Amino acid sequence: MPNATIVSPIAPIRIHRRLTAGERRRRVVEREQWLGRFSVFRHISELFNELHGLHFFAKDRRGRLMFFSQDALGRFAAGDDADVIGLTDFDMYPETVARDYAIDDEEVFTSGRPIRGRIQLWWNQLGMPDWYTVTKLPIRSHHGRIIGILGVLQHCGDDIRRAGPWREIADAVDFIREHYAGSVAVADLAARAGVSARQLERKFRAALGVSPQQLLIKVRVHAACHALRQSGQSLASIGAECGFYDQSSFTEHFRRHLGVTPGHYRKTHLGD
Numbered sequence: 001m002p003n004a005t006i007v008s009p010i011a012p013i014r015i016h017r018r019l020t021a022g023e024r025r026r027r028v029v030e031r032e033q034w035l036g037r038f039s040v041f042r043h044i045s046e047l048f049n050e051l052h053g054l055h056f057f058a059k060d061r062r063g064r065l066m067f068f069s070q071d072a073l074g075r076f077a078a079g080d081d082a083d084v085i086g087l088t089d090f091d092m093y094p095e096t097v098a099r100d101y102a103i104d105d106e107e108v109f110t111s112g113r114p115i116r117g118r119i120q121l122w123w124n125q126l127g128m129p130d131w132y133t134v135t136k137l138p139i140r141s142h143h144g145r146i147i148g149i150l151g152v153l154q155h156c157g158d159d160i161r162r163a164g165p166w167r168e169i170a171d172a173v174d175f176i177r178e179h180y181a182g183s184v185a186v187a188d189l190a191a192r193a194g195v196s197a198r199q200l201e202r203k204f205r206a207a208l209g210v211s212p213q214q215l216l217i218k219v220r221v222h223a224a225c226h227a228l229r230q231s232g233q234s235l236a237s238i239g240a241e242c243g244f245y246d247q248s249s250f251t252e253h254f255r256r257h258l259g260v261t262p263g264h265y266r267k268t269h270l271g272d
Contacts, residue, residue: 041058041066041067042067044056045058045067045068045069048069049071052071053155054152055069055072055153055154056068056150056151056152057072057151057152059148059149059151060147061109063088063089063105064085065084065088065092066085066148067081068081068084072153088102090102095258097121097222100120101120104134108136108137108138109138109146113138114135114136115135117133118133118134118135118136119131119133119134120132120133120134122134124155130155130156130177131155131156131173131177132154132155133153133154133156134152134153135152136149136151168193168195168203169193169200169203169204171192172189172204172212173215175189175192176189176215176216176219177219180216180220180242180243181241181242182243184216186201186212186213189212200212217253217257220242220244221258224238224242224244224250224254224262225258227242228262229269235250235251236250238250238262239262250262
């Protein structure tokens with residue numbers, strides 16, 4: 001039997017000087033005085049601007065955006081965070097998406113517990129819906145009251161998307177996201193997942209809360225929202241490029257999801 005190398009666990013570094021209780025209290029006070037000399041959140045935001053692939057945000061108790069990292073701002077054609085400070089999710093996203101985000105926020109506000117690694121749809125650099133993990137932590141005042149939320153978004157790797165309830169639907173979800181503009185049949189999605197159409201619908205509802213067809217329409221509406229804000233194309237062209245059969249179908253589904261017509265949405269959001 002070949003000789004085996006036994007690796008001992010690394011011992012923690014010992015602090016050679018132990019502080020007295022009085023010294024500990026004094027240094028804690030000094031730290032608080034030092035922190036009071038600058039904007040901690042501002043510097044945290046600047047730090048996240050240097051960490052590519054991580055998107056930092058902070059909201060107040062009313063759900064209004066207080067900080068947004070620079071890389072995230074680029075997805076909204078915003079020059080700096082002054083363009084988005086004070087906006088809520090309902091000002092920035094389609095209503096169906098904003099509602100899901102707000103439900104997560106309320107869970108943190110109500111329970112006081114963080115949400116870690118939850119998978120959700122967000123927008124990638126091309127303005128297309130993509131899968132991200134989100135972590136949300138409560139912000140507490142000096143008196144312990146929850147006054148806001150700190151959050152971090154990160155693009156999902158294959159190892160995350162293919163874990164737990166996502167594993168069996170990851171290929172089908174990716175196909176919808178990448179081919180929403182064309183013809184997408186539930187039977188074909190089920191074949192990709194190796195299950196029946198009925199089983200696929202159950203798995204979609206368990207993991208996402210929607211059916212494959214509902215996710216397809218949601219992705220198409222999201223893509224249309226982006227095009228309506230950023231493009232001067234006709235409504236008919238945008239509808240066709242986003243996978244709707246005709247302008248009537250486009251208008252019907254758009255109004256059903258957002259409560260307004262594509263034309264009205266464009267008038268109120270063009271150039272956002």
